[in-house]
Amino acid sequence: MMPVSRLTGSLIPAMAFLAYLRPESWDPCTEVVPNITYQCMEVNLYKIPDNIPSTTENLDLSFNPLRHLGSHSFSNFPELRVLDLSRCEIQRIEDDAYQGLIHLSTLILTGNPIQYLALGAFSGLSSLQKLVAVEINLVSLEDFPIGHLKTLKKLVIAHNFICSIKLPEYFSNLSNLEHLDLSNNQIQYIYHKDLVVLHQIPLLNLSLDLSLNMIDFIQPGAFKEIRLHELILRSNFGSINVMKMCIQALAGLEVHQLVLGEFKNERNLDRFEVSAFEGLCNLTIKEFRIAYLDKFSWKNNGALNCLANVSAVSLVNLDLDDLEELPKDFRWQSLKLISCKFQQVPKLALASLKTVVFIANKVINTYIKFTLPSLEFLDLRNNGLSLRTCCSQANLGTNRLKYLDLSYNDIITMTSNFVNLEQLEHLDFQYSTLKQVSDFSVFLSLKKLLYLDISYTNTKVIFNGIFHGLHSLKVLKMAGNSFLNNTLPNIFTEMTNLTFLDLSTCKLEKVSQGAFSSLCKIQVINMSYNHFLLLDILHYKNLHSLQVLDYSFNSKMAPKVQELQHLPSNLMLLNFTQNGFACTCEYQEFLQWIKDQRQRLVKVEQMVCATPPDLRGMPVLSFTNSTCQMNKTIIGVTVLIVFIVSVVLVLVYKFYFHLMLLAGCKSFGRGECTYDAFVIYSSQDEDWVRNELVKNLEDGVPPFKLCLHYRDFIPGVAISANIIQEGFHKSRKVIVVMSQHFIRSRWCIFEYEIAQTWQFLSSCSGIIFIILEKVEKSLLRQQVELYRLLNRNTYLEWEENVLGQHIFWRRLRKALLSGKPWSPEGTAEAENSQPEATAFI
Ligand SMILES: *[C@@H]1O[C@H](CO)[C@@H](O)[C@H](O)[C@H]1NC(C)=O
Ligand SMILES: *[C@@H]1O[C@H](CO)[C@@H](O)[C@H](O)[C@H]1NC(C)=O
Ligand SMILES: *[C@@H]1O[C@H](CO)[C@@H](O)[C@H](O)[C@H]1NC(C)=O
Ligand SMILES: *[C@@H]1O[C@H](CO)[C@@H](O)[C@H](O)[C@H]1NC(C)=O
Ligand SMILES: *[C@@H]1O[C@H](CO)[C@@H](O)[C@H](O)[C@H]1NC(C)=O
Ligand SMILES: *[C@@H]1O[C@H](CO)[C@@H](O)[C@H](O)[C@H]1NC(C)=O
Ligand SMILES: *[C@@H]1O[C@H](CO)[C@@H](O)[C@H](O)[C@H]1NC(C)=O
Ligand SMILES: *[C@@H]1O[C@H](CO)[C@@H](O)[C@H](O)[C@H]1NC(C)=O
Ligand SMILES: *[C@@H]1O[C@H](CO)[C@@H](O)[C@H](O)[C@H]1NC(C)=O
Numbered sequence: 001m002m003p004v005s006r007l008t009g010s011l012i013p014a015m016a017f018l019a020y021l022r023p024e025s026w027d028p029c030t031e032v033v034p035n036i037t038y039q040c041m042e043v044n045l046y047k048i049p050d051n052i053p054s055t056t057e058n059l060d061l062s063f064n065p066l067r068h069l070g071s072h073s074f075s076n077f078p079e080l081r082v083l084d085l086s087r088c089e090i091q092r093i094e095d096d097a098y099q100g101l102i103h104l105s106t107l108i109l110t111g112n113p114i115q116y117l118a119l120g121a122f123s124g125l126s127s128l129q130k131l132v133a134v135e136i137n138l139v140s141l142e143d144f145p146i147g148h149l150k151t152l153k154k155l156v157i158a159h160n161f162i163c164s165i166k167l168p169e170y171f172s173n174l175s176n177l178e179h180l181d182l183s184n185n186q187i188q189y190i191y192h193k194d195l196v197v198l199h200q201i202p203l204l205n206l207s208l209d210l211s212l213n214m215i216d217f218i219q220p221g222a223f224k225e226i227r228l229h230e231l232i233l234r235s236n237f238g239s240i241n242v243m244k245m246c247i248q249a250l251a252g253l254e255v256h257q258l259v260l261g262e263f264k265n266e267r268n269l270d271r272f273e274v275s276a277f278e279g280l281c282n283l284t285i286k287e288f289r290i291a292y293l294d295k296f297s298w299k300n301n302g303a304l305n306c307l308a309n310v311s312a313v314s315l316v317n318l319d320l321d322d323l324e325e326l327p328k329d330f331r332w333q334s335l336k337l338i339s340c341k342f343q344q345v346p347k348l349a350l351a352s353l354k355t356v357v358f359i360a361n362k363v364i365n366t367y368i369k370f371t372l373p374s375l376e377f378l379d380l381r382n383n384g385l386s387l388r389t390c391c392s393q394a395n396l397g398t399n400r401l402k403y404l405d406l407s408y409n410d411i412i413t414m415t416s417n418f419v420n421l422e423q424l425e426h427l428d429f430q431y432s433t434l435k436q437v438s439d440f441s442v443f444l445s446l447k448k449l450l451y452l453d454i455s456y457t458n459t460k461v462i463f464n465g466i467f468h469g470l471h472s473l474k475v476l477k478m479a480g481n482s483f484l485n486n487t488l489p490n491i492f493t494e495m496t497n498l499t500f501l502d503l504s505t506c507k508l509e510k511v512s513q514g515a516f517s518s519l520c521k522i523q524v525i526n527m528s529y530n531h532f533l534l535l536d537i538l539h540y541k542n543l544h545s546l547q548v549l550d551y552s553f554n555s556k557m558a559p560k561v562q563e564l565q566h567l568p569s570n571l572m573l574l575n576f577t578q579n580g581f582a583c584t585c586e587y588q589e590f591l592q593w594i595k596d597q598r599q600r601l602v603k604v605e606q607m608v609c610a611t612p613p614d615l616r617g618m619p620v621l622s623f624t625n626s627t628c629q630m631n632k633t634i635i636g637v638t639v640l641i642v643f644i645v646s647v648v649l650v651l652v653y654k655f656y657f658h659l660m661l662l663a664g665c666k667s668f669g670r671g672e673c674t675y676d677a678f679v680i681y682s683s684q685d686e687d688w689v690r691n692e693l694v695k696n697l698e699d700g701v702p703p704f705k706l707c708l709h710y711r712d713f714i715p716g717v718a719i720s721a722n723i724i725q726e727g728f729h730k731s732r733k734v735i736v737v738m739s740q741h742f743i744r745s746r747w748c749i750f751e752y753e754i755a756q757t758w759q760f761l762s763s764c765s766g767i768i769f770i771i772l773e774k775v776e777k778s779l780l781r782q783q784v785e786l787y788r789l790l791n792r793n794t795y796l797e798w799e800e801n802v803l804g805q806h807i808f809w810r811r812l813r814k815a816l817l818s819g820k821p822w823s824p825e826g827t828a829e830a831e832n833s834q835p836e837a838t839a840f841i
């Protein structure tokens with residue numbers, strides 16, 4: 001055999017050769033959405049593939065060495081919306097390269113070392129909205145042939161070699177332009193004349209990003225009477241003086257949002273002074289944002305007064321100290337402090353503030369004392385705060401609060417039940433540790449609360465009144481907590497408007513009766529990741545609005561089917577996945593129910609059996625009724641076989657001798673009779689047999705040969721074998737000597753039964769009854785068969801008188817003679833016999 005490495009070693013060049021021969025038959029692209037999206041990233045294409053459907057809308061050709069785009073390069077793809085040509089080593093783009101792409105809205109040309117861009121390169125792109133031309137060796141906007149792209153909204157020409165911001169005349173054609181990214185170019189000077197075109201299109205809602213250009217000089221008034229949506233100036237200035245001068249030169253600009261500061265890894269200023277902001281007074285700013293400035297201090301600086309009329313301030317990644325000294329006449333409405341460093345939570349006091357966002361800051365002293373009478377929205381997420389008292393007007397300084405987020409903090413102790421915070425609508429504590437939340441009705445005053453999240457707050461619910469007062473609540477999330485005795489108590493009694501309830505991961509094992517009964521508007525209940533052993537549907541029976549019930553990731557699951565008929569009618573999604581299903585015939589009805597309800601059940605094909613071991617991991621759907629029927633059949637057949645075998649055994653035991661008889665019959669056959677008759681009698685009657693029967697029959701004429709056990713049985717052979725082999729098989733007839741003793745002897749009766757079988761098997765009539773003495777009727781009745789026989793048939797009766805005895809012997813001889821093979825001595829007697837109509841059976 002050829003080793004694998006050698007095999008692949010010879011295959012790869014062969015394939016490469018084939019690919020080289022017929023490149024168009026080689027399909028390296030990935031179909032992401034059939035006929036719509038194709039991914040051909042880094043597959044060594046030298047030309048545009050032509051085996052991709054013409055219906056394609058999104059085509060990624062990045063990282064292929066295309067090198068050159070001739071005219072009508074994409075005429076095969078008239079439906080293209082998005083075309084990515086990043087880093088395709090493209091050096092030349094000819095006229096009409098994109099001609100025909102009338103739907104193209106996004107064109108990405110990033111990272112191509114373009115040397116020649118034809119004037120008509122972008123012609124035909126009548127719908128283009130976004131052009132990303134980062135790092136394409138662009139030197140000047142003047143030469144960039146985009147003046148006809150009237151639909152253009154976003155132009156990204158960052159990371160090029162543009163040294164002048166002079167916006168060419170054609171910008172007046174780009175009336176839809178909203179975003180111009182000129183960051184990371186080589187713009188040093190900005191003159192008034194560069195921006196003249198912006199005056200010609202005054203309604204332009206433009207965001208202008210000039211970050212990472214080393215600006216040395218801005219002509220004062222260059223931005224005068226210009227309106228921008230956003231101006232971003234980050235890491236632009238080599239010194240604090242240049243920064244100050246440039247900001248002053250922005251005078252007259254009207255901008256919705258001004259962003260200043262630096263980048264984390266692009267620091268140019270070795271120190272920062274707030275005086276640099278002095279010039280901001282001559283600007284009109286709505287929102288102001290600073291990022292990454294070292295040692296930022298508000299203290300004692302008139303320059304900050306220029307920000308007095310700003311409505312929103314964001315401070316990101318700053319080292320801040322003394323925010324509390326904000327002048328009272330500031331009109332800020334929104335303050336965002338994100339990822340900053342503080343000694344303590346600033347004691348904010350500002351009448352105008354409505355929104356405070358304080359996220360992911362590093363704070364040493366976490367005591368909160370705000371005086372913010374207008375505050376409605378307070379987001380204190382993820383600061384490691386540890387609050388010894390929470391929450392009331394006293395520490396938050398407002399009674400208008402609607403939204404409070406204290407999630408992802410440290411320990412929060414619930415001491416005051418939201419005194420004067422009755423306006424709260426949204427309250428989030430998830431992943432903070434709540435103390436004393438279950439000690440009393442903490443939320444009692446929050447009549448307007450709509451949303452409460454106390455997930456993963458280490459809460460153990462021990463008090464049933466924990467949620468008292470939450471009449472309006474719509475969403476309650478309390479995953480990852482626990483309950484007394486792992487039983488869900490009746491704690492939702494007042495929440496008639498609740499629509500969403502998350503109780504996942506609460507170690508629940510039981511639900512108390514009526515726990516959900518007041519939730520008449522509930523739509524989603526999440527009970528996943530608990531320890532329920534079964535689903536008691538009766539709890540959900542009357543929840544007529546319930547649409548989603550998530551019962552996944554619980555323990556073994558086998559509800560009663562009668563109960564499953566009580567599923568709420570509006571239930572659309574029932575998630576039963578990841579439960580251990582018992583795929584046994586015992587739960588056959590439930591398993592059938594799963595099949596019937598497969599529309600409602602989530603990912604029903606992923607529900608697998610946990611038991612029995614041989615079905616573990618099998619899809620529940622693969623369980624079929626026939627498995628059980630087969631089992632039933634097997635059991636039935638087994639039972640039947642066992643029954644038959646035992647019956648046969650019993651019969652064999654009982655009729656052992658009869659069977660021996662049968663076997664003997666086969667081997668002996670007929671005509672070998674040594675005896676004329678085998679005599680069955682009770683040993684008590686042996687005298688009569690010896691003295692009367694033997695004498696009269698064996699010594700008479702003709703002589704009959706009798707088989708008598710005391711004389712003819714072979715010694716050393718079992719008595720039963722003698723009875724059958726010597727007695728029955730070698731005799732033509734059987735004489736039964738009936739007496740009181742005979743009937744009383746079980747052995748005699750047994751011999752008689754064998755005699756009957758023998759008669760039946762050998763089909764020769766041959767039992768001759770002799771009644772030796774009158775047998776008591778009652779005794780005889782016990783032997784039902786005998787009684788019937790003697791009643792029906794004729795028999796010989798032994799008489800004491802001589803005449804009677806004479807007749808007896810004559811009749812007996814006659815009976816014995818019938819069927820006896822002819823012999824000369826016996827003929828005369830036989831012919832003399834009287835024609836008595838005696839039938840012996
Ligand atoms: C893709 O397009 C071909 C040809 O137009 C068509 O036969 C096929 O059904 C389409 N496939 C899908 C998934 O739309
Ligand atoms: C601007 O649009 C006009 C037509 O609206 C067109 O004639 C002119 O050439 C365009 N300017 C440039 C620079 O393409
Ligand atoms: C201006 O553009 C920004 C996005 O850049 C958008 O959010 C804002 O609504 C626009 N304003 C107007 C008046 O069109
Ligand atoms: C605002 O601009 C005026 C002239 O345009 C100038 O006199 C004044 O000093 C500027 N104020 C600030 C604070 O730069
Ligand atoms: C802020 O607005 C008030 C009133 O409109 C005005 O008197 C004050 O000069 C403004 N301050 C600044 C810095 O623009
Ligand atoms: C429940 O919601 C309805 C409508 O959304 C509202 O009219 C009713 O006042 C609410 N009930 C309570 C107790 O808030
Ligand atoms: C919780 O369980 C304990 C013992 O297991 C029992 O004494 C107590 O009554 C149970 N409490 C409730 C509320 O069921
Ligand atoms: C239920 O909760 C689990 C775990 O918290 C989550 O993964 C799942 O998406 C939730 N189900 C629904 C229907 O929201
Ligand atoms: C159960 O199914 C629903 C609906 O598909 C889904 O939203 C939810 O996340 C699932 N639950 C879990 C625990 O994955």
Ligand SMILES: *[C@@H]1O[C@H](CO)[C@@H](O)[C@H](O)[C@H]1NC(C)=O
Nearest residue numbers: 588589590592593624625626
């Ligand atoms: C399977 O068995 C169940 C319960 O015994 C019965 O309701 C159902 O109709 C059966 N399904 C088939 C396909 O025989």
